Amino acid sequence: MNAVGTLRVGMDLVSVDEVAESVRRFGDRYVTRIYTLHEIDSCRGRSVGVDGSDGLAVESLAARFAAKEAVMKVLRPVGVQLDWRSIELHQMTGGWCEIRLSGRAASMAAEAGIDELSVSLTHEASVAGAVVVGRSTSSERGDR
């Protein structure tokens, strides 16, 4: 195990209906507080037709929210709420996503020695989920 360091895993599930309701109820205020411009662009034009979603694929937004939560479980912040936009799901041309951190999220990852994050997203009609694996080169295990 020492050759690869310590692995951290985070996982989260989000209701697609709840995200759709948030987009309908709060509109841009919800979307722009949670998602980066890149994420918004990559979720636009792929909607399956949810009323009031402004062309956004709410199931893709839900999967990205789940991934952000999963990253937070990997970073393990204590007493702080990271800016949701400091964890970006960057969609590559091949269709998969990579995680890009900025601000406090990036500094927390650096402090924990996490030099690599990998994510897998999934969704069905009603639920979206994500699993994130982080590799830490730190020997800190957090035992008490």
Place this chain on the structure above:
Amino acid sequence: MTVDETIRQVLAEHGRLAVPLESLAEDTDLFGAGMTSHASVNVMLALEDAFDFEFSEKMLKKSTFESIATIRAGVVEMTGG
């Protein structure tokens, strides 16, 4: 409507709690009562609508939305009483 009544109404509409709202004490852990991170975002936005302000960056932490008491403290701080 009082501040507490408005907070409870927001929690009823957006908190998606797993327990009856009436059973919540001021210091009941809302996340322990079933509020998810996503629901807490909706609670935050609905509080901003209800009280006509925007939470500052320093207020955007999990502990602000941990209980009715901590939410009230946050609202009072943001609205100046």
